[in-house]
Amino acid sequence: MASTPPSDPSPGTWGACQFCGVAVPPGSPTCPICGAANPVPAAALPSASRRVRRRIRLTGAFRTIIVVTVVVGLAYALISAVIAGPPVVADPLTTAASYTIGPGNFTVIAGNITGGDYVVGNWSSVNPPGMDIGVAVYNQSQYLWFSAGTGSPGVQWNNTPAASGRIVFSAAYTDLYYFVITNVLPPSAHINVTVYVTTTYESNVGDDGFA
Numbered sequence: 001m002a003s004t005p006p007s008d009p010s011p012g013t014w015g016a017c018q019f020c021g022v023a024v025p026p027g028s029p030t031c032p033i034c035g036a037a038n039p040v041p042a043a044a045l046p047s048a049s050r051r052v053r054r055r056i057r058l059t060g061a062f063r064t065i066i067v068v069t070v071v072v073g074l075a076y077a078l079i080s081a082v083i084a085g086p087p088v089v090a091d092p093l094t095t096a097a098s099y100t101i102g103p104g105n106f107t108v109i110a111g112n113i114t115g116g117d118y119v120v121g122n123w124s125s126v127n128p129p130g131m132d133i134g135v136a137v138y139n140q141s142q143y144l145w146f147s148a149g150t151g152s153p154g155v156q157w158n159n160t161p162a163a164s165g166r167i168v169f170s171a172a173y174t175d176l177y178y179f180v181i182t183n184v185l186p187p188s189a190h191i192n193v194t195v196y197v198t199t200t201y202e203s204n205v206g207d208d209g210f211a
C-alpha cells in the first residue's frame with residue numbers, strides 16, 4: 001500500500017502585488033516590497049482586471065529593462081577601461097618639437113624625473129642641416145650654476161656636439177632635470193640653427209632600488 005506523498009504547495013498560491021508587480025508569498029495580506037494591500041493570487045490573475053494585469057506586466061518588463069541596462073552599462077565601463085588601459089598622463093619630458101636657436105644660445109626642456117626612471121630621445125639639426133648641436137643634462141643645482149654663468153657646474157650627461165644623435169639619460173635620484181639644447185656656434189657666426197628634438201619619459205617599472 002503506497003502512501004500518498006505530501007502534496008507540494010501549489011505553485012499557484014503565490015500571487016502578485018497589484019501595485020508594484022512583485023511576487024507575494026501565499027497568505028500574505030500585503031506586498032512585502034511596497035506594502036500595498038490585496039495582492040492578486042496567481043489563480044485569480046487571469047480574471048484580474050485588464051488594468052491590474054497590464055500594470056503587473058509593465059512593471060515586470062520595466063524591471064527587466066533596468067537590470068539589462070545596468071548590466072550592459074557595467075560591462076561597457078569595464079570593457080572600455082580594459083581597452084583604454086591606465087590613464088596616460090602627459091609628462092613635460094615627453095616632447096617632440098623644433099627649436100630655432102641663435103648662435104651661442106640654448107633652449108631648455110625641463111621636468112621631474114623619479115630616480116631610476118629615464119629619458120630617451122634624439123636630436124637632428126634640420127636648418128641648416130649638419131650643424132653641430134650640444135646637448136647637456138643638468139640637475140637643479142647645476143642648472144642654477146649654469147644659467148647664472150658662474151663657473152663650471154658639471155653635468156649629469158652630455159654629448160660631443162654633433163648634427164644628430166641619441167639622448168639616453170637615466171636619473172640616479174629624483175630631481176628636477178634640465179635638458180639644455182645649445183647652438184654651439186659663436187655669436188659672431190650670426191647663424192640660427194633649427195633643431196628637431198624628441199624626448200620620452202620612461203618609467204622604470206618594477207625597479208624599486210631607487211627613490
Ligand SMILES: [Zn+2]
Nearest residue numbers: 017020031034
Ligand atoms: Zn508591491
